[in-house]
Amino acid sequence: MMSGAKYVVFLIGVIFLVLSDVIYASSNDADDSSVGGDFDVKVFTVASEETEGYLRYIRSANYYDVEVQTLGMHEEWLGGKMESYGGGYKINLLRDALEPYKDDDKKIILFTDSYDVLFTTNTDVIVHKFKKTNARILFGAEKYLWPDETLEHLYPVVSKHLPKYLNSGLFMGYASDVYEMLKAPIRNTEDDQLYYTKAFLDNNIRTKLNIKLDYESEIFQNLNGASSDVRVLYNEATGEYFVKNIQSDTMPSLVHGNGPSKVLLNNFGAYVAGAYKHKECQLCKENKFDSKEDQVNSPKITIAITIAKATPFLEEFFDSILALEYPKDKLNIFIYNNVEYHNELVQNFIETHGATYAGVKQIRHSDSYKEPIARNLAVNYAEREASDFLFVVDAEAHIDNPSTLIRLIERNRNVIAPAMSRYESSWSNFWGALSEKGFYARSHDYMSIVKNEIRGLWNVPFISSCYLVKKSVFPKITYADDDLDADMAMCKNLRAQQIFMYVNNEEYYGHLVNNEDFNPMLTNPEFYMLISNQLDWENRYLHRDYVNQLKPNQTYKQPCTDVYWFPVANERFCDDLVKIVESYGKWSSGTNDDERLAGGYEAVPTRDIHMSQVGLEAVWLRFLYNYVRPLQEAVFLGYYHTPPRSIMNFVVRYRPDEQPSLRPHHDSSTYTINIALNSVGKDYEGGGCHFIRYNCSVTATQKGWMLMHPGRLTHYHEGLRVTKGTRYIMISFVDP
Numbered sequence: 001m002m003s004g005a006k007y008v009v010f011l012i013g014v015i016f017l018v019l020s021d022v023i024y025a026s027s028n029d030a031d032d033s034s035v036g037g038d039f040d041v042k043v044f045t046v047a048s049e050e051t052e053g054y055l056r057y058i059r060s061a062n063y064y065d066v067e068v069q070t071l072g073m074h075e076e077w078l079g080g081k082m083e084s085y086g087g088g089y090k091i092n093l094l095r096d097a098l099e100p101y102k103d104d105d106k107k108i109i110l111f112t113d114s115y116d117v118l119f120t121t122n123t124d125v126i127v128h129k130f131k132k133t134n135a136r137i138l139f140g141a142e143k144y145l146w147p148d149e150t151l152e153h154l155y156p157v158v159s160k161h162l163p164k165y166l167n168s169g170l171f172m173g174y175a176s177d178v179y180e181m182l183k184a185p186i187r188n189t190e191d192d193q194l195y196y197t198k199a200f201l202d203n204n205i206r207t208k209l210n211i212k213l214d215y216e217s218e219i220f221q222n223l224n225g226a227s228s229d230v231r232v233l234y235n236e237a238t239g240e241y242f243v244k245n246i247q248s249d250t251m252p253s254l255v256h257g258n259g260p261s262k263v264l265l266n267n268f269g270a271y272v273a274g275a276y277k278h279k280e281c282q283l284c285k286e287n288k289f290d291s292k293e294d295q296v297n298s299p300k301i302t303i304a305i306t307i308a309k310a311t312p313f314l315e316e317f318f319d320s321i322l323a324l325e326y327p328k329d330k331l332n333i334f335i336y337n338n339v340e341y342h343n344e345l346v347q348n349f350i351e352t353h354g355a356t357y358a359g360v361k362q363i364r365h366s367d368s369y370k371e372p373i374a375r376n377l378a379v380n381y382a383e384r385e386a387s388d389f390l391f392v393v394d395a396e397a398h399i400d401n402p403s404t405l406i407r408l409i410e411r412n413r414n415v416i417a418p419a420m421s422r423y424e425s426s427w428s429n430f431w432g433a434l435s436e437k438g439f440y441a442r443s444h445d446y447m448s449i450v451k452n453e454i455r456g457l458w459n460v461p462f463i464s465s466c467y468l469v470k471k472s473v474f475p476k477i478t479y480a481d482d483d484l485d486a487d488m489a490m491c492k493n494l495r496a497q498q499i500f501m502y503v504n505n506e507e508y509y510g511h512l513v514n515n516e517d518f519n520p521m522l523t524n525p526e527f528y529m530l531i532s533n534q535l536d537w538e539n540r541y542l543h544r545d546y547v548n549q550l551k552p553n554q555t556y557k558q559p560c561t562d563v564y565w566f567p568v569a570n571e572r573f574c575d576d577l578v579k580i581v582e583s584y585g586k587w588s589s590g591t592n593d594d595e596r597l598a599g600g601y602e603a604v605p606t607r608d609i610h611m612s613q614v615g616l617e618a619v620w621l622r623f624l625y626n627y628v629r630p631l632q633e634a635v636f637l638g639y640y641h642t643p644p645r646s647i648m649n650f651v652v653r654y655r656p657d658e659q660p661s662l663r664p665h666h667d668s669s670t671y672t673i674n675i676a677l678n679s680v681g682k683d684y685e686g687g688g689c690h691f692i693r694y695n696c697s698v699t700a701t702q703k704g705w706m707l708m709h710p711g712r713l714t715h716y717h718e719g720l721r722v723t724k725g726t727r728y729i730m731i732s733f734v735d736p
Contacts, residue, residue, distance in 0.1 A: 039127040040107045042175075043068045044097060045114040046090040048077040052414065052500045053115035059286075060273035064122040070114070071097055080189035087168070087192030095182040101175035109178045113169040115498060116257040116265055120243050120272050126253045129219050130172055135212035137173030137181060139166045139196065140220030142258060147191050154201045161247060162215045163222065166200050168193040169256045170220040177209045217245045221252030223261035230255075230264075231444075232271045239278035241271035263434050266459035266500065267443055281456030284506055289412035299388035299409065300358070302332040304378035307346070308371050310339050311395040311515040312526045313536040318349045320399040320510070325406060332359040332385045336374040340365045341520040342395075359385060372479040372486040379477050390469045397429065397466035398536070400510040407507065408468040411457065415494065416502045417467035418509030421450050423535040429512060430503040431462035438492065455506050462491045463501045465512060473499060511535060522615070523583040524576040530619045534626070541573040542627070543704050549631060556635055560696035562710055564635045568627055569704040574677040578728050580616070581609040581651045590659045604665040606719075607658055608650040608731075620649045624732060628673055632708065632734075636671065641735050648733040651677065654687060654722040662719030664692055669711030669733035676701040677728035684725030691717045711736075 043061070047054045047070050061068050071093040080086030094111060101107050108127055130138060141163040145152050158164045173181075186195050199205050200213070214220045221230060221243060229247040234240075244251050255272070257265025270276060275283040303321065307314070324331075333354070337346045343365060354360040361381050363374050375392075382390040391405060397420055401407070408416050421428035428450050432443025440462075448454045464487040469477065476497050481489030494501060514532040519525050530537040545567045549556070557565040587607050588594060594602040596610055611620045624644040633640060648668070654660055680687060680701055688699030689707065693716055698707060709715045711733060 039124060041110060041123050041127055042101070042107060043110045043112070043123065044071060044094055045069075045112050045117075046071045046093055047114045048072050048075055051115055051498050053498050056269055057112075057114040057117050057119075060119040060269075063273040064119050066119055066123050068114075069097070078188040079192075086189055088186040088190035088195065089188035091182060091186050091192050091195060092188060095179070098175060098179045098182065102179040104175040105177070107175040108172060109175050110172040111170075111178075112254060113256060116262050117169065118255045118265065118269055118272060119253070120251075120255060121253045126172070126219055129253065133212060133214070133218070134210075135173070136177040136210035138171060138212050138214055138219065139168065139200065140170040140222050140254075140256060141165060141213040141215050141217070142167040142222040143225030144259070146259075147194050148197070151197060151201060158215055163217075163226065164213070164215065166193070166197050166213055167220075167222045167256065167258060168196045169222065169258055170254050171196070172219075173209075173211075181205070181209055181211070216248040216250050217252045218248075218250050219253045221245060221255045222258045223256060223264050224259035225261075227261065227264050232268050234279075240274060241276055243268060243272060260436075262495075262498075263461045266461070267432065267445070270456060270458050276454075276456060279454075281506065284411075284457045284504075287412050289410050298327055298330045300330050300332070300386060301326070301389045301391050301405065302334055302378070302382035302385055302387040303391045303393060304375070304382070305333065305335045305393055305395070306371070306375065306378075307335070307337045307339055307342055307395040309515060310341050310518050310520045311513065312518045312529045312533055313398070313513050313540065314342055314345055314395055316536060316539065317395055317398055317513075318345070321393065322353060323402045324399065324404065325402040328356045329358050331357050332361070332381070332387060333357050334361045334363075334378045334381045336363045336369070336371070336378065338365055338369075338371065338374070339520075372481070372489065375479040375486050375490075376477075379474055382471070383474050388471050390471075390474065392467050392469070394465045396513045396515055398510050398513060399466070401508060404509045405468070407509070408504070411502070411504055413457075413502045414470045414473050414499055415463070415467060416504055417463040417465075419449065419503050419505035420466060420510050420512050422512045422514050423533065425514075426450050427512065427514075429463060429465040429467075430458075430460045430501075432458075432460055434461045438488075449503070449505055452505055452508075456504075457506070458503050459500050460503050461495060461501070462488070463503060464491075466510070467501075523580045527573075527576050527580060528616065528619055530626075531622050541569060541576075543567040543570050543573075546627065550634070554634070559698045560691050560709075561694045562714065563691060563696070563698065564631070564708045565698075566631050566706045566708065567702075567704060568631075568706045569675060571703055574675075574703050574728075577651065577730065578677050580614055581728075584609060584614050586613065587653060604662065606650075606652045606662060607654070608652045611649040611651075617649065620732070621646065624673075624734060628706070628708075628732075628734070631706075632671060635708070636710075639670070641670070644734050645736070646732045646734045647736060648731070650731055652729050652731055654684070654719065654727040654729075656722055656724060660686075660723070661721040664716055664718040666713070666716055667711035667733050668736045670735035672709055672711045672715075673730075673732045673734065674707040674709075675730040676703050676705055677730055678726070679703045680727075684722050684727040686721050686723035687727045688720040689717055690720055691715055 043066055045068055079089030142165050143163040145165045155164055181199050200211050223230060229245050231244050231246055232241050233244050235242055242251055243255055255265060255268060335346060350360055350362060363369055379390060404418055408418060417429055426447060431440050432446035433441040435441040449458055476499060477490060478493050479486040479490045484492060491501060513536055517532055522528060526540060549566055559565055587609055590605050590607045592602055592605055594600060594605065611617045624646060629644050688697055688701060690697040693714065
């Protein structure tokens, strides 16, 4: 434990550190903006096509008024495979471009890669920092030696925590010196980093041209191996995010997602260069597509529905597909159903609604296609139908916002997913980061995105369950990989091709159901899903007027003294519960002997089935907690017991020829609930509950309505005779 004085000192220290970060960022920004602006600087990059990475790079350059000359654009790439060796072509292009400046010892050349680089400030600041180094040529430094590890011993010794190896993706220097460095010939397919490395490690060249490495990442930040050192932070003074190397306490001016660190760069790209400014997504406002009101011109879309495993609440899933606000004659439906249990539901959807769509294609369970093959077939179907988009929707993704399709189209991204998560869970349809082995890792902002504490457009390494794909990406999609599941294979493939995957949470789109414990062998298996799928369970089973009773200043029906009446469950709840117990069928004898009870004796026996017998005990206790307890606290003021405790939860059956009534008794409870599971006058006649002390009867019970009354002492009662049909009621003795 800290003493009071020590705690105060500690707290002051923490406040000082926080303020110093803000002051440091603000002062650096202030210094940056006041730097002289007449530097003769020229910026070069190499790119052969306008990938999303390149466009992001140019966006960041434009934001800081950096003019970039791109070499090799729309020309054949001659440099070989960059992921292994290659890049000599970049050197040859740059050498040719520098020919006019080969004797200029004043002009400063800044060279950057483009597909995986971001500017975080302007060239005035960059040159100002460069001049402080007194170098003639300055390269970025990284923590890993590539491509020839045998050269390690030739590198100068530096502090252990600093990156010590040259990276060729970011460098700058005076034109005449850079040109001199590029004099040695190199084939297009040879490695550019090795070329520059050898120049740096040659003591004569390094000394003559005064080549240095930016060990402290003052200007150049290479992210590979530095993920724990680099943060994106918010500057309250400017309303902008900036990149900081907390290890060297510097604010780099260019950030390079070299090697496997591109995922981290993608994350930074959602914040820096004004992408997220004044705590609002500015990137979301850019490059948007204006949706046309004229439905004739609506893009054609194939909706690819995948039912890979038994999934609860599939009826509601198809309802959400039907509710999409989009002209159905512009939609093709492709359904892959790998679950025999769902055959009838899928077939009913197709027979009832298929004709309203432009076309329907189904792959049945009996066709025996594996999931990756079926998903690839969906892409092929979209291509054959000349679809402009493929909208992938898996059975666990419930689209609660009917405008979702339109909103995603408006965002105008190649691949975009609406953010979805399980109810009150961090399980979502995207990952914010990757582990070293390519599996899930949590990014710094993952929970903030899932909880909608920040809203925007996020470049992520993995999406699943629900996403929209432009037709230009169709040929680049594959779900097949022997070592990965279909979603992971697809995302890995897109990442390898530098195709960005975005997730959008600017508004609420929907949620994911949890299908992990779904058992289709049960009778009405969704009834068992309250704990794992509360939202969907409520939508299916809760009475539509239930929530209104929780509003302030409610007046509750009270047919007898301290007997309250509430609508809690809808007709489907009642019918499904009755079907569950009747399918089980093992009704008690109605005698005093009851082996289900601890003492084996029931003082006031009924014909009943306990929730524990049909596997619903835990579900029912959650029902008492979620929906009964709030009503009890509203009417029986001053009594709180959380969670409610009940060891007697059972459905009672009354029949004239079986057990038509129940003798007067007190319940072994603090309070009792009694839910009518069918309708008087329709399913049975007679019945009801008579409270003897008050000479008051409740006979006009309503299906799905709950009676609540004290159990002991005051409310001595009896079950009135059923004269015709069968009456079902659900009973709980709460807090015995």
